[in-house]
Amino acid sequence: MGYAISWLAVKQEMATRLLEAFGLQPTGETAEYGERLFTGRTLSTGWFLLFINQANHNYVSAQTLEALTGLGDVVMCSVEEHVMVSNAEGWRDGTEVWRLAHDAERGLGHLLVEGTPPKAYKEIEARLRARLEEDGGEDADVETDYLFDIPVETAQSVVGFKHDAPGGEDTCFTVYARGSADGKKPWWKVW
DSSP: OOOEEEEEEEEGGGHHHHHHHHTEEEEEEEEETTSSSEEEEEOTTSEEEEEESSTTOGGGSHHHHHHTTTSOEEEEEEEETTTTEEEEEEEETTEEEEEEEEEGGGOTTOOEEEEOOOTTHHHHHHHHHHHHHHTTGGGSOGGGOGGGHHHHHHHHHHHSOOTTOTTOSOOEEEEEEEOOTTSOOOSOOOO
């Protein structure tokens, strides 16, 4: 079995606005990320990470990310390990700045690159492409799908979180659920 998850991150000072945008409230519970649909926490890097235990959730769609105008920088990552698809994007004030996507069904060498990825991207891509070539290139076994990690590691280089990094960030997250404490609708809604 593999991960089928999404996450998005904003600077910690925008965390409250992000949660309000989605109508998410803390439940008073904690859990490891991935144990509940919505969990979140502020990372040591100063980013607030909302972890979603579902790949390609509508909260990480382009339409939703565009609607998050005013939250400054937003980074998202979506992973579907069952079919080896990964996607990471960087947004600033409702505009996509960069996007990286890998889909193994299009070949082990597939990588979509749009915009201007973060500085660490070039080193990550060079390192992982070299590993793929060492193991037989695009004709290698799917277990050597190193390019899958390019979007994931690039997002990690910005935010400081990778869902399967050993010994990484504390795994105790706050559990969130949909619902507004005051009964009002979120300040925007795209779904």
